[in-house]
Amino acid sequence: MQNLKLLKAIVERKNRLRRGADEGQTVFEYLGIIVIIALIIAAIIASGLAGNIAGAITTVLGDITGD
Template sequence: MNDAMLKALTKARMQLGDWTERRSRDRGQTAVEYLGIIVVVVAIVVAITGTDIGKSIKDAITQKIADLTGGK
């Protein structure tokens, strides 16, 4: 094996080690991000169901479905 190949392999191995170390530190971060998304979705659903906006959205969707299917 020549020096250039040995240097390239050594550099690749070091970068792989750095990548796996960063990946293991970020493992818990994903769970927190999913929890944040769930909290936002729940807040939106609660806001929609707690106001007249939810009824307006439901009525508009129902009307569009009726228009497409030829119903009332």
């Protein structure tokens, strides 16, 4: 019975360690995605496409609402 309790404690500890490693990795993955999105937005603004995109969205919204 003592061996079973010890085995259970070891397995629970390993599971906790695995989950902790996954959580840390997820934070860096989200950070990477945020950085990529920010770079894409900065490139759109720097290239001057932002005005064209805003104009196209305004036109489409006007067509949808009937203005």
